[in-house]
Amino acid sequence: MSDASPPIAPPGAGAALVTAADLAVGYSAAPVLTGVSFALHAGERIGVLGPNGGGKTTLFRALLDELRPLAGELRLAVRAGTVPQTERSRLDFPVSALDVALMGTIAGRPWWRRPGRAERAAAHAALRRVGLDALAERSFGELSGGQRQRVLVARALVQDARIVLLDEPFTGLDNVSAQRLEQLLDELAAEGRGVLIATHDVDQARAWDQVLCLNRRQVAFGPPAQTLTLDVLAATYGRSIVTLPQDGGERLAILPPHHHDHDH
Amino acid sequence: MFEAFDYPFMQRALVELLVLSIAAGTLGTWIVLRGLAFYSHGVAAAAFPGLVLADGLGFSAALGAFGVALLFALTVGRLAAREEGGHDALTALVLVAALAIGVVLASDVFESGANVETLLFGSLLAIGADDIRLAALVSALALLATFVLGQRWLAAGFDPGAARSLGIRSPVADLVLLALIALAAVATLSAVGALLATALLVVPAATTRLLTRRLLPWHLATVALAAAEGTAGLWLSFETNAPPGATIAVIAGGGFALVALGRAAAAGLTHLRARKVVAA
Numbered sequence: 001m002s003d004a005s006p007p008i009a010p011p012g013a014g015a016a017l018v019t020a021a022d023l024a025v026g027y028s029a030a031p032v033l034t035g036v037s038f039a040l041h042a043g044e045r046i047g048v049l050g051p052n053g054g055g056k057t058t059l060f061r062a063l064l065d066e067l068r069p070l071a072g073e074l075r076l077a078v079r080a081g082t083v084p085q086t087e088r089s090r091l092d093f094p095v096s097a098l099d100v101a102l103m104g105t106i107a108g109r110p111w112w113r114r115p116g117r118a119e120r121a122a123a124h125a126a127l128r129r130v131g132l133d134a135l136a137e138r139s140f141g142e143l144s145g146g147q148r149q150r151v152l153v154a155r156a157l158v159q160d161a162r163i164v165l166l167d168e169p170f171t172g173l174d175n176v177s178a179q180r181l182e183q184l185l186d187e188l189a190a191e192g193r194g195v196l197i198a199t200h201d202v203d204q205a206r207a208w209d210q211v212l213c214l215n216r217r218q219v220a221f222g223p224p225a226q227t228l229t230l231d232v233l234a235a236t237y238g239r240s241i242v243t244l245p246q247d248g249g250e251r252l253a254i255l256p257p258h259h260h261d262h263d264h
Numbered sequence: 265m266f267e268a269f270d271y272p273f274m275q276r277a278l279v280e281l282l283v284l285s286i287a288a289g290t291l292g293t294w295i296v297l298r299g300l301a302f303y304s305h306g307v308a309a310a311a312f313p314g315l316v317l318a319d320g321l322g323f324s325a326a327l328g329a330f331g332v333a334l335l336f337a338l339t340v341g342r343l344a345a346r347e348e349g350g351h352d353a354l355t356a357l358v359l360v361a362a363l364a365i366g367v368v369l370a371s372d373v374f375e376s377g378a379n380v381e382t383l384l385f386g387s388l389l390a391i392g393a394d395d396i397r398l399a400a401l402v403s404a405l406a407l408l409a410t411f412v413l414g415q416r417w418l419a420a421g422f423d424p425g426a427a428r429s430l431g432i433r434s435p436v437a438d439l440v441l442l443a444l445i446a447l448a449a450v451a452t453l454s455a456v457g458a459l460l461a462t463a464l465l466v467v468p469a470a471t472t473r474l475l476t477r478r479l480l481p482w483h484l485a486t487v488a489l490a491a492a493e494g495t496a497g498l499w500l501s502f503e504t505n506a507p508p509g510a511t512i513a514v515i516a517g518g519g520f521a522l523v524a525l526g527r528a529a530a531a532g533l534t535h536l537r538a539r540k541v542v543a544a
Contacts, residue, residue, distance in 0.1 A: 061425065064425065064426065064428060064429045065429065066428060079429060079431075081429060082423075082425070082426045082429050084426060093297075093421070093422050094297070094476065094477055094478050094479050095418065095422060095479070096478065099479075100422070103415070103418070103419040103422065103430055104430065106415060106419060106430050106432060107431025111412075111416075112412055114412070114415070115415065139478075161429075
């Protein structure tokens with residue numbers, strides 16, 4: 001199935017993969033998130049920052065076509081693949097890592113055809129790519145948190161998603177797993193995919209190409225070095241930001257969220 | 265000991281149960297996986313007024329039941345399959361309304377009171393060739409649909425938020441599942457009745473769920489268990505002169521309780537051993 005997929009554009013080239021212009025999204029008439037304007041190009045990693053309830057997941061649901069814009073415009077050049085947060089119900093699902101990767105082949109074939117040899121080969125190739133082919137037959141729920149995220153990345157690879165959304169993929173990961181996942185995201189961007197990562201870790205987002213700060217509205221969008229100012233962070237995180245005295249000056253710290261329910 | 269199965273009516277009942285367990289086993293697995301247990305109880309109960317109407321007006325019972333069940337599937341079922349919550353109360357409401365309408369129709373409009381118990385609890389010992397044919401049709405459809413649409417049902421249940429992104433854009437696959445469950449519920453009516461349909465459709469799958477970790481073994485184990493519990497229930501009902509539908513339901517419930525207890529005991533034992541290892 002990989003030979004049927006269109007070639008991926010070189011980094012930074014061509015039209016935007018995602019364009020949002022004054023976008024508003026929400027679940028009923030009242031929008032949860034307003035004034036979102038940004039563009040994601042091939043080869044870019046955008047960190048999506050914001051507090052719980054700030055609209056990160058809502059934005060992702062709009063990008064996945066689960067929510068229609070209430071106002072403004074949202075254009076995707078191609079379909080997005082997603083690496084969702086791990087929910088408990090998913091952990092005791094009777095599926096192997098390979099089964100999950102195979103779910104990425106559904107869009108690529110007519111509805112009456114079952115996954116065949118080509119699809120299985122593509123799924124194995126994607127699992128190899130994320131370093132998990134040896135665990136292909138392992139139950140999804142038995143994998144570690146980092147391994148589960150990588151299986152879901154493999155699913156997006158099988159889909160050949162040129163836009164990849166990751167909803168707080170680093171939450172609960174140990175350092176080694178987090179580094180491994182971060183490297184994988186760098187590789188995805190390097191091969192010309194557009195990557196959107198929702199995260200709580202401001203320091204981590206500094207290494208990426210752009211940051212999108214959300215707090216029920218778009219606070220800022222731009223390269224991290226210029227965008228992540230004190231004012232922007234304060235407006236993004238509101239009261240959960242504190243200054244800590246440190247030798248030679250003060251340092252900002254963002255309080256960890258009190259609870260981990262999803263912001264939808 | 266097994267001379268019970270020398271009687272033709274017992275043989276027909278046995279064939280009906282064995283054929284039915286193929287549908288109940290494959291669909292039961294999806295019912296449990298997708299959280300549609302209450303829906304399947306509701307859709308079986310909703311078929312009851314359809315049966316009464318068919319009986320009173322003299323058209324095919326299966327047609328009447330399936331008509332009403334399909335209506336239920338397209339309204340309440342669609343909400344249930346979306347897994348957004350809030351459909352439980354609606355399911356309960358429609359379920360009670362269906363039972364009440366069925367009883368009123370049976371007792372006051374068509375005065376077919378004697379039939380009500382048969383419709384609610386099945387008449388396994390009066391199975392006809394038509395019942396077996398319907399069961400065979402449903403089983404064949406359940407196998408075919410599982411073969412073709414299984415991956416979509418699995419993917420949509422695993423990650424509902426990503427379904428559209430994965431290419432499952434149309435709700436047709438889920439509607440087929442809901443309609444098939446409705447059809448299977450109708451097919452089980454003649455065997456165990458509207459109120460006990462879940463004894464075949466849900467309980468065996470919920471039991472084997474505790475013992476399997478992949479879809480295919482789960483499907484196979486559920487078909488085998490449904491067949492075994494159906495056969496055991498039928499035989500026991502003959503020996504004890506108890507109603508067969510209820511006997512099957514009791515055996516299925518007992519089977520689930522035993523497996524659940526066994527698993528809890530095994531988990532407790534493992535924990536105890538781990539404590540000893542730590543203490544040593």
